[in-house]
Amino acid sequence: MLESLVGEWFTVPEAAERLGVALSRIRQMIADREVLASRVGERRVVAVPAKFFTEDGPRSELKGTFTVLADSGLTDDEIIDWLFTPDPTLPVPGAPIDSLRAGHKTEVRRRAQELAF
Template sequence: MQTVADSCTVSDTPAPQSDESTHPHATDLESLVGEWLTVPDAAERIGVSLSHVRQLIADREVLAARIGERRVTAVPAKFFDETGPRPELRGTFTVLADGGMGDDEIIAWLYTPDATLPVEGAPIDAMLAGYKTEIRRRAQELAF
């Protein structure tokens, strides 16, 4: 009688790693965004404590992702102005999340170049140029 172990073959190929840092999407997101701020960098930029930045992330005032080899929590730099989180982003985060997107997907959507926008660049660039309503409309269309 053949056992389960007898019917299995051993491969010299290592098993795929489940660590997200080996996933190509993690690297793609990191390069797509370009400029990131770690929690300490964000705190220094806007003059608040580390715990305040962590609370901004928890409250979804800004979104964060794990980047780099060490998988540090970082926020796209364009999510902040000199005084803090850009207020026009929170509603867009909510619309996209309600449409089923996760944080990494939302960040990727905001940073993916789109030639049909009223300004050159990605949705985040259009928002910063004053086209918040147009970007929210497009975000709502994704939800349906």
């Protein structure tokens, strides 16, 4: 299940509070695909994986990666699932999101492009 795979999620109000921005700014980040969101929990609230953020805002390497994965035909939930599914063959042990956070954007995007074939 996506919720348990990701682990920590921020609701829109939680993300706004942590970043010190208005709720509308977080909603705009979602609309602009700077971050992806999913409906989680019993109440199916809109939430964003915590690892999509730095202390200053959305991780810059995500937007292009989202585009590559979407171009491969993945939905937003499938993109989140792919980013958080462990892959022992990546440069950094763990999931693609961990490799992205460690600076291996090119390798993660190369793998994402392979999904289209």
